[in-house]
Amino acid sequence: MSHEMAKPVIGFSCGDLNGIGMELILKTLGDHRLLDFCTPVVFASNKSINFYRKSLPDANFNYTSGRDFSRLNPKQVNIYNCWEEEVAITPGQLNEIGGKYGRISLEQAAQALKDGHIHGLVTAPIHKKNVYSEEFPYTGHTPFLKALFGAQDVLMFMVAENIRVGLVTEHLTIAEVAKHITREAILSKLKIMHNSLQKDFGIDKPRIAVLGLNPHAGDEGLIGNEEETIIKPAVKDARHQMLAFGPYSADAFFARGQHERFDGVLAMYHDQGLIPFKSLAIGEGVNYTAGLSAVRTSPDHGTAFDIAGKGKADHTSFLAATFECIEIIRKRMGYSEMRQNPLRKMSARMLANAVDEKIEETE
Numbered sequence: 001m002s003h004e005m006a007k008p009v010i011g012f013s014c015g016d017l018n019g020i021g022m023e024l025i026l027k028t029l030g031d032h033r034l035l036d037f038c039t040p041v042v043f044a045s046n047k048s049i050n051f052y053r054k055s056l057p058d059a060n061f062n063y064t065s066g067r068d069f070s071r072l073n074p075k076q077v078n079i080y081n082c083w084e085e086e087v088a089i090t091p092g093q094l095n096e097i098g099g100k101y102g103r104i105s106l107e108q109a110a111q112a113l114k115d116g117h118i119h120g121l122v123t124a125p126i127h128k129k130n131v132y133s134e135e136f137p138y139t140g141h142t143p144f145l146k147a148l149f150g151a152q153d154v155l156m157f158m159v160a161e162n163i164r165v166g167l168v169t170e171h172l173t174i175a176e177v178a179k180h181i182t183r184e185a186i187l188s189k190l191k192i193m194h195n196s197l198q199k200d201f202g203i204d205k206p207r208i209a210v211l212g213l214n215p216h217a218g219d220e221g222l223i224g225n226e227e228e229t230i231i232k233p234a235v236k237d238a239r240h241q242m243l244a245f246g247p248y249s250a251d252a253f254f255a256r257g258q259h260e261r262f263d264g265v266l267a268m269y270h271d272q273g274l275i276p277f278k279s280l281a282i283g284e285g286v287n288y289t290a291g292l293s294a295v296r297t298s299p300d301h302g303t304a305f306d307i308a309g310k311g312k313a314d315h316t317s318f319l320a321a322t323f324e325c326i327e328i329i330r331k332r333m334g335y336s337e338m339r340q341n342p343l344r345k346m347s348a349r350m351l352a353n354a355v356d357e358k359i360e361e362t363e
Contacts, residue, residue: 064076
């Protein structure tokens with residue numbers, strides 16, 4: 001691994017300007033030990049950074065600013081100035097300004113990721129309704145990044161040290177969920193999860209559990225037939241390529257700790273996966289967008305307007321998202337090197353010695 005990639009450049013979008021995003025960034029990057037692991041670039045403005053720095057007098061946050069990626073300072077936090085104008089910041093208030101500048105930060109950070117100026121992106125929380133518009137017709141980070149990178153499909157993958165949960169459907173009403181549970185959708189998400197577990201998490205032969213859609217996984221068709229007609233056939237198809245099992249009844253699956261036997265769990269809808277995930281991850285959960293050519297992570301919570309600007313935000317999940325981003329970049333590099341050269345661990349001398357010994361054995 002090159003020195004550059006040993007210390008990757010990580011971008012940070014500020015999230016809704018009136019939410020807790022800036023506070024999370026200041027608290028996370030205020031610990032200068034993080035500079036040993038990455039070169040941070042915050043996509044915001046000096047003025048907005050200084051506004052929130054005043055509310056955190058104990059934050060030891062020093063930075064350099066500019067708009068030239070070739071002149072980043074690896075020994076300090078770098079601020080990429082996305083705007084120069086004065087902005088009326090009102091912590092805790094849901095308004096157009098907070099959403100507008102959160103969107104500007106995200107768009108410029110994501111473009112820098114796509115252009116290769118940064119190696120990974122950690123996104124602070126946005127308010128979905130506050131950013132949704134004709135200019136930004138997306139229900140969140142995941143669909144926006146999918147469109148920007150031209151990905152055929154992506155997976156909202158919630159990860160923590162003790163559990164990983166992916167979703168077939170994301171931000172849909174319960175009334176809409178069943179319409180989107182198809183054999184093709186399940187297979188697509190399983191393939192992304194399997195590939196990600198290998199490439200991004202270093203698991204050679206991952207075991208994946210698939211949850212049912214209905215209570216008790218349909219009770220063999222007694223409570224809905226999606227398990228029999230859609231989910232079971234999809235799992236059977238997937239088993240030609242990976243170790244996939246299920247469908248499992250979601251309540252019993254998590255209550256009995258069965259998730260500990262698997263490297264990943266595929267849930268059918270948002271709350272089915274996120275309620276147990278957030279309960280078991282204990283505040284250290286990370287939202288990872290699997291299936292992109294680049295690496296993006298975020299904390300597993302929202303804007304928290306009720307505590308914004310009060311210095312109360314817990315940055316544990318944001319810090320976990322930062323380290324997860326760095327680790328996935330490194331795992332991808334290692335996976336790529338392994339695929340390019342399976343004998344990478346053997347030096348030329350070791351290989352030559354092995355050949356010489358084989359020749360001597362045959363003489």
